[in-house]
Each structure stands twice: as C-alpha cells, then as structure tokens.
Amino acid sequence: MTTGSPDLLVPAGSTWDQLFPALRTLLHEASGDEVCDRADEPCVVVATSGSSGTPKRVRLPASALRASGEATAEVLDGHGRWVLALPTHHVAGLQVLARSVLAGTEPVALPAGPFTGGAFASAVSRAGGGSPTYASLVPTQVHRLLQDADGTAALASLDAVLVGGAAADPGLLRHAREAGARVVTTYGMSETAGGCVYDGVPLPGVVARLDPVDQRIHLAGPVLAQGYADAPDLTSTAFQVLEGRRWFVTGDRGSWQGGRLRVLGRVDDVIVTGGHKVEPRDVETALRALPGVTDAVVVGVPDEEWGQVVAAVVVPSRPTDPADDLARLRAALAPTLPAHALPRQVVLRDAIPLLPSGKPDPARAGALLRAAASPSAEG
Known part of the structure; x- marks a missing residue:
C-alpha cells in the first residue's frame, strides 16, 4: 500500500459529501493483505466529543477504520446501506461514512436542521432496497423517534440500529425493542474507532480487560488509534503496552456480568x-x-x-x-x-x-x- 499520505483532517461542520471521496481513497489505500507501518500509515484526524474535558484530536489509522467496519458487518447482517443521522465530524458519524465505503454504497443523510421522526422515516424509506439497512443513533434520538408514529415505524423497519455515544436507559431500550426495533448497544470512543463492544461483547479482534485495582476498562485490538495529534505526553499516558499488548486505557469503570462487559460509569464521576x-x-x-x-x-x-x-x-x-x-x-x-x-x-x-x-x-x-x-x- 502507499504510505506517507497526508492525514485527512475532519473539521467541525464537515458535511458527508465533502468527506466521502477523501475517505474512500484513504480506506482503499488500507485494503489488501500488506501489513501497514503504523508510523507512516495515513490517518483520519477527528476530535473527541469533549465529554471528559477539552476535546482532543485523535489520529485514526485507515486500517483501524477498516477493521472496525469489517467487524461490524461480521456481527450484523453483512455490509449494507446506512442512514446518516449523526454529525460526521465526530467518530460515530464518520464511521457511518467508513462503513458505507466498505459496503460500496452511499449513506442516506438526513437534511440539516432538527432531528425529527418524519425526516428520519423519509431517509429510511430512501435507503431501503436489496441490502440490509442500518442506522447509528444516540439515545436522545431513539427517544424522539419513539414519540412519533412514523419515526417508530421507521426504527422498527431497520435491520439493526446501533445505539451509543452515551449510556442508554434500560427502559428506553426495552421500549424500542417492544416496538420491534433491533437495538444493538455499543461502547467505544474516538480512540477505538467508535463502538468496539456490541451488547457487551467485544467485536472480533477486540479484547477488553479490567484493571484489578480500580476496574478501569482497557481495550486492545486493530481498532486502536495511533494516538493524539501533537500530544505525545497524552498519547503515552492513554496508550500503554501491558503484557506485550498495546492497550487504550479508558476513563471508564466496568464489570463482567454473564460474560458481557457492563460499563459502570466514568472513573471520576x-x-x-x-x-x-x-x-x-x-x-x-x-x-x-x-x-x-x-x-x-x-x-x-x-x-x-x-x-x-x-x-x-x-x-x-x-x-x-x-x-x-x-x-x-x-x-x-x-x-x-x-x-x-x-x-x-x-x-x-x-x-x-x-x-x-x-x-x-x-x-x-x-x-x-x-x-x-x-x-x-x-x-
């Protein structure tokens, strides 16, 4: 593969049609069986959400995005068509674009403006076809859809809906499933190319462990970021080699329940x-x-x-x-x-x-x- 390509920067306000061609090129460079030199591999630079403080700029190798997208297809119903309902300058929306590239499809984006059940239902209708149809949403969006008849019907018509970005209330998940939606809860962050634990189970290739002292969640696998742009001290703190494996040290605590990872909350919360x-x-x-x-x-x-x-x-x-x-x-x-x-x-x-x-x-x-x-x- 070609190495040394410039990073793809994802500034706030980026629209999907601006990013999609460049992301397609970058992911195609990461295809094939050749092992990438991670120091030279082209990366996407995306900002964290800022939920744990000042946003940081994360360098995600093309191979990490590809590994995440392929693993998602493996645990769902294969590659498909994605409805884009999230901003693409954050990792969840960016991953909708990456998964669409890998599927050989284009996402169906909601129009600019407030998120409504009618707009979502229209996008789902346009996305429907011969391949599975998916969406990635945050819990607030799911709640709004369940208050709208058209939105609820559209939610239930999807082959799967990934719900992440924040802890989803059990009552909300129950309500969505009772309405016929195939809800898959996701846990992850920009540093792990988005969600890397689905319904408490790590994606193929991903490993999760808990620190024996404070139960802090550590994540490893091909989905990890290279580090933080222009912040080597932050990178060395957050990404550590333990027992011969490179881990991302999250700020979350967890527990294992029936073989599934349960996220308890932020360590400092x-x-x-x-x-x-x-x-x-x-x-x-x-x-x-x-x-x-x-x-x-x-x-x-x-x-x-x-x-x-x-x-x-x-x-x-x-x-x-x-x-x-x-x-x-x-x-x-x-x-x-x-x-x-x-x-x-x-x-x-x-x-x-x-x-x-x-x-x-x-x-x-x-x-x-x-x-x-x-x-x-x-x-």
Missing part, C-alpha cells in the same frame, strides 16, 4: 457523599423509571457538609410544581435507592444539556445546578 460512593448512572436509571420523568442526568455538586451531594437535572413529562419536586422525587426513589443516593438538589428543564455529539453534558448540568443553588434536603 463517582459521587462521594458523606463517605458513601454513589454511581450517577444508578440514580439516573431510577429517576427515568418514575412515571413523571422523561430524562435525567446526575452529577456531584460540592457541598461544605457532605463533601458532595447527589444532584439531578430532570426533564418532567408533565408540568409540575417545582417546590414539591425534591421531596416528591426523594420519596418516590426511596424504595429503590439507599438514603445516601437520594438527590439532595434538583433542577427542572425542558431538555438535558447536550454536547454537539449528542452526549449529555455533565459540565453544563453541574453549572445549572450550582447556579440554581437549591437548598439541601433534610436527611
């Missing part, structure tokens, strides 16, 4: 309140299970007495008296959560603050909660 550790994801799941709650994001807010308090930005499903929400939510959650995990602060909003990638933005959620300065609950 654990809320320590009064000496107790609280998993934000457990509180979010309990909140979303309440009849009056549509969505929620939970963070720890500094507190003089408790160190941190459990705090939540909640999207109610109907108008509610804000003065009663904290007491009502704590009472409703008491049967399912220990006392130390009950929220001591709550803010109501029409929507969860999101990053451009579609992931919840915990930094903005924390800022909303601090600005609201709600009084702590007793107990």
Whole structure:
C-alpha cells in the first residue's frame, strides 16, 4: 500500500459529501493483505466529543477504520446501506461514512436542521432496497423517534440500529425493542474507532480487560488509534503496552456480568457523599423509571457538609410544581435507592444539556445546578 499520505483532517461542520471521496481513497489505500507501518500509515484526524474535558484530536489509522467496519458487518447482517443521522465530524458519524465505503454504497443523510421522526422515516424509506439497512443513533434520538408514529415505524423497519455515544436507559431500550426495533448497544470512543463492544461483547479482534485495582476498562485490538495529534505526553499516558499488548486505557469503570462487559460509569464521576460512593448512572436509571420523568442526568455538586451531594437535572413529562419536586422525587426513589443516593438538589428543564455529539453534558448540568443553588434536603 502507499504510505506517507497526508492525514485527512475532519473539521467541525464537515458535511458527508465533502468527506466521502477523501475517505474512500484513504480506506482503499488500507485494503489488501500488506501489513501497514503504523508510523507512516495515513490517518483520519477527528476530535473527541469533549465529554471528559477539552476535546482532543485523535489520529485514526485507515486500517483501524477498516477493521472496525469489517467487524461490524461480521456481527450484523453483512455490509449494507446506512442512514446518516449523526454529525460526521465526530467518530460515530464518520464511521457511518467508513462503513458505507466498505459496503460500496452511499449513506442516506438526513437534511440539516432538527432531528425529527418524519425526516428520519423519509431517509429510511430512501435507503431501503436489496441490502440490509442500518442506522447509528444516540439515545436522545431513539427517544424522539419513539414519540412519533412514523419515526417508530421507521426504527422498527431497520435491520439493526446501533445505539451509543452515551449510556442508554434500560427502559428506553426495552421500549424500542417492544416496538420491534433491533437495538444493538455499543461502547467505544474516538480512540477505538467508535463502538468496539456490541451488547457487551467485544467485536472480533477486540479484547477488553479490567484493571484489578480500580476496574478501569482497557481495550486492545486493530481498532486502536495511533494516538493524539501533537500530544505525545497524552498519547503515552492513554496508550500503554501491558503484557506485550498495546492497550487504550479508558476513563471508564466496568464489570463482567454473564460474560458481557457492563460499563459502570466514568472513573471520576463517582459521587462521594458523606463517605458513601454513589454511581450517577444508578440514580439516573431510577429517576427515568418514575412515571413523571422523561430524562435525567446526575452529577456531584460540592457541598461544605457532605463533601458532595447527589444532584439531578430532570426533564418532567408533565408540568409540575417545582417546590414539591425534591421531596416528591426523594420519596418516590426511596424504595429503590439507599438514603445516601437520594438527590439532595434538583433542577427542572425542558431538555438535558447536550454536547454537539449528542452526549449529555455533565459540565453544563453541574453549572445549572450550582447556579440554581437549591437548598439541601433534610436527611
């Protein structure tokens, strides 16, 4: 293969038709049986979502994108036609383009503007044909589709829908599957060429392990990035050789359940309140299970007495008296959560603050909660 080709930069605002020809060329250079010299291999440079801090520029070798796309086809129903509903300057949308290149198809992109069930249904209709039809979505998009009859029907008509980018609520996944959708949850990040663990099982060629001390997830395999552009110190910290294998050291904790990887949350997201550790994801799941709650994001807010308090930005499903929400939510959650995990602060909003990638933005959620300065609950 040809080496030494310039990197393909993916700036914010890039459209799929601008990137697609260059990505096709780059992936074709990575084809064949020849082993690439990773130091010289052409790369795509894509920014991380910024959910864990300042976005970083990740150098993804063409071979990593190809390995990821081929493994995805292997665990689904083969290569197919993809609906593009995500921005292509983040890895999930970029992978829709890469998978389309490998399939020899072109993606069907939603029009610019708000994501709606009607627009998604139209794109799915245009994508349908003789090959499997897929989409990659974030949980917020799935939720919106399930509120729309046409969107729900389109979701159910797909051969598979990959759901990633953020933790998907079990209730949302159940609702989607009951509606007939073949939902495949994905876990991964820009540094692993996108999702590399599907429904808790690593893709072919990918290996996952947990650090024995802090249960931090390590990932290895042909999907790994080369590193960070112009940041050798960050690269040496995040990509480490352990026991003869190169690993990406994630910022997430996990556990194995029935042979499947369960992601528990960010290592630095654990809320320590009064000496107790609280998993934000457990509180979010309990909140979303309440009849009056549509969505929620939970963070720890500094507190003089408790160190941190459990705090939540909640999207109610109907108008509610804000003065009663904290007491009502704590009472409703008491049967399912220990006392130390009950929220001591709550803010109501029409929507969860999101990053451009579609992931919840915990930094903005924390800022909303601090600005609201709600009084702590007793107990």
